[in-house]
Amino acid sequence: MTGYTFVEKALARAAGRESARAGDLLDVRPDVIFSHDNTTAIRKIFLQIGAERILRPERVVITLDHAVPAPTTDHALNHAEIRKWVREQGIGHFFEIGRGICHQVISEEALVLPGEVIFGSDSHSTHFGWMGAFGMGVGRTEMAALWATGELWLRVPEAMRVTLAGRLQRGVTVKDISLKLIGDRSISGGAYRSIEFTGDALDHFSIDDRSVLPNMMAEFGAMNGYLPPNQMVFDTLEAKRERDYTPLYPDADAEYSEEYALDVSTLTPLVALPQQPDNVMRVCDVAGEPVQQAFLGTCTNGKYEDLAAAAEVLRGHKVSIRMIVIPSSSEVLKRAAADGTLSTLLEAGATIGTPGCGPCMGNHMGVPAPNEASITSANRNFKGRMGTADAPIYLASPYVVAASAITGCITDPREFL
Amino acid sequence: MPQTQHRAWVYGDNVNTDVIFPGKYTYKVRDPKDFAAHALEDLDPSFATNARQGDIIIAGRNWGCGSSREQAVTALKYAGVAAIIAESFNGLYFRNCVNQGVLPIICDGVDLAAQTGETITLDIEHGEIHAGGQIFTFTPPPPGVQAILNEGGLLPMLQKRFKREPV
Ligand code: SF4
Numbered sequence: 001m002t003g004y005t006f007v008e009k010a011l012a013r014a015a016g017r018e019s020a021r022a023g024d025l026l027d028v029r030p031d032v033i034f035s036h037d038n039t040t041a042i043r044k045i046f047l048q049i050g051a052e053r054i055l056r057p058e059r060v061v062i063t064l065d066h067a068v069p070a071p072t073t074d075h076a077l078n079h080a081e082i083r084k085w086v087r088e089q090g091i092g093h094f095f096e097i098g099r100g101i102c103h104q105v106i107s108e109e110a111l112v113l114p115g116e117v118i119f120g121s122d123s124h125s126t127h128f129g130w131m132g133a134f135g136m137g138v139g140r141t142e143m144a145a146l147w148a149t150g151e152l153w154l155r156v157p158e159a160m161r162v163t164l165a166g167r168l169q170r171g172v173t174v175k176d177i178s179l180k181l182i183g184d185r186s187i188s189g190g191a192y193r194s195i196e197f198t199g200d201a202l203d204h205f206s207i208d209d210r211s212v213l214p215n216m217m218a219e220f221g222a223m224n225g226y227l228p229p230n231q232m233v234f235d236t237l238e239a240k241r242e243r244d245y246t247p248l249y250p251d252a253d254a255e256y257s258e259e260y261a262l263d264v265s266t267l268t269p270l271v272a273l274p275q276q277p278d279n280v281m282r283v284c285d286v287a288g289e290p291v292q293q294a295f296l297g298t299c300t301n302g303k304y305e306d307l308a309a310a311a312e313v314l315r316g317h318k319v320s321i322r323m324i325v326i327p328s329s330s331e332v333l334k335r336a337a338a339d340g341t342l343s344t345l346l347e348a349g350a351t352i353g354t355p356g357c358g359p360c361m362g363n364h365m366g367v368p369a370p371n372e373a374s375i376t377s378a379n380r381n382f383k384g385r386m387g388t389a390d391a392p393i394y395l396a397s398p399y400v401v402a403a404s405a406i407t408g409c410i411t412d413p414r415e416f417l
Numbered sequence: 418m419p420q421t422q423h424r425a426w427v428y429g430d431n432v433n434t435d436v437i438f439p440g441k442y443t444y445k446v447r448d449p450k451d452f453a454a455h456a457l458e459d460l461d462p463s464f465a466t467n468a469r470q471g472d473i474i475i476a477g478r479n480w481g482c483g484s485s486r487e488q489a490v491t492a493l494k495y496a497g498v499a500a501i502i503a504e505s506f507n508g509l510y511f512r513n514c515v516n517q518g519v520l521p522i523i524c525d526g527v528d529l530a531a532q533t534g535e536t537i538t539l540d541i542e543h544g545e546i547h548a549g550g551q552i553f554t555f556t557p558p559p560p561g562v563q564a565i566l567n568e569g570g571l572l573p574m575l576q577k578r579f580k581r582e583p584v
Pocket of ligand 1: 066101102122298357360361379
């Protein structure tokens with residue numbers, strides 16, 4: 001008999017079973033569930049179910065992050081209804097506008113822990129693989145069902161093992177690894193799979209680096225992403241955690257339905273061209289393509305080290321196009337303010353917005369005009385993603401975004417490092 | 418269940434949730450019935466005006482990739498879409514279909530044979546699709562999934578359960 005993958009172990013645990021195998025249909029009871037600005041819509045469905053009280057409200061997290069501060073009366077009304085609901089239901093963890101993006105805030109607050117299961121009504125809930133948790137996005141009806149019953153049906157996915165060897169060259173980042181994988185295997189390459197990372201390249205990742213891969217697995221069609229947690233992860237969570245946990249690791253003889261291996265030292269900076277995240281090219285092959293807006297932020301690459309990487313490129317330079325910087329949380333903003341990163345960005349001519357999702361999904365704070373191209377550190381560049389159908393979007397690392405902001409066209413950041 | 422006839426809308430690979438239901442409307446349009454007016458807006462503007470009850474969508478690989486937004490299913494449901502046939506689905510989208518009671522059918526090659534506007538025949542019991550003069554076969558969903566579909570989706574199923582055992 002072969003061993004178990006991470007996902008088989010994590011879902012068996014959450015379903016209260018001895019063991020589970022890919023293909024099994026389980027009723028899974030997650031440790032934590034969360035929603036954001038979409039909470040009002042979930043509440044509507046919840047009330048239609050006929051339920052009145054949320055089960056285990058102490059394990060529910062709600063953040064206001066998608067359109068903050070409220071850009072319109074409609075958004076304001078939505079936020080007001082959510083605040084009321086939070087009070088009525090005694091929701092355990094509520095984060096006001098400006099605290100940051102759900103995935104980042106829940107990570108910083110150690111509200112979920114290694115080996116646990118977390119469901120969010122947001123596709124990038126795969127994010128929590130950075131600490132070795134099972135994170136998955138669910139729909140609004142599913143979240144309402146989770147509020148009402150505390151559980152959800154799930155088919156245990158097959159797993160794909162991604163082995164990363166070597167060390168990244170200077171100016172190349174974990175974002176480039178993600179783009180390489182998605183570009184090679186297409187946006188459906190990870191469809192309904194648990195993507196489990198391994199290899200010595202992971203040893204060189206910082207905490208900020210670690211979340212980029214599982215976060216981007218939403219763009220790979222995956223159910224979740226997983227990085228084996230190490231001592232650095234445990235240390236990061238130690239100060240804030242409120243319960244014990246047991247980290248889970250796949251067995252050495254676990255069965256994977258697919259393998260992918262990459263020597264990351266061979267990578268150069270990459271970019272995903274409009275309008276799909278798997279439309280990936282080397283930056284050096286498309287350098288010179290003009291862009292009108294640069295955006296640094298989102299749950300993928302709006303962390304402290306992302307701002308610091310951009311500052312490294314921008315120090316002593318001025319941007320020639322508009323550059324919008326949105327820290328992914330207030331903690332990120334504080335840290336960047338404290339050590340001068342923020343002033344370097346401002347000095348270079350960037351503008352700073354309230355921590356949150358910013359222009360990522362086209363709500364506000366940087367909607368492009370028709371035919372204006374954006375280069376962003378975000379995760380998704382589908383047509384109309386930033387609010388304007390005919391505004392092309394290029395995805396890249398913070399380094400590439402910053403370098404392109406200086407020149408006004410897609411630029412290899414290694415020229416500035 | 419007898420054979421049923423449906424008008425087809427045929428699309429390609431990797432149709433994503435941003436073109437099925439643009440993100441900019443997610444906090445603007447709040448009534449599910451109004452979602453339908455924006456269905457497939459950035460892919461096929463003729464869809465929302467011409468779709469009618471019982472139509473089905475036929476697509477290639479990875480239908481519904483992108484966001485977890487359920488409106489990308491509800492918009493089509495309220496536009497009248499009864500089923501979606503695709504070579505493959507995004508996992509979250511597939512779940513959203515089941516939960517909304519819109520039948521997702523995984524079947525290869527129908528998108529290459531069928532034409533938009535054509536009437537196709539669906540035989541769920543026998544797992545058959547008649548389209549473009551050909552017959553395609555598919556595996557009906559597993560029992561656990563079929564149970565949710567039979568109830569019309571996750572919401573009606575839970576409604577029943579909460580009526581029986583109110584909390
Ligand atoms: S930053 Fe973008 S991708 Fe991340 S949660 Fe917000 S809207 Fe979604």
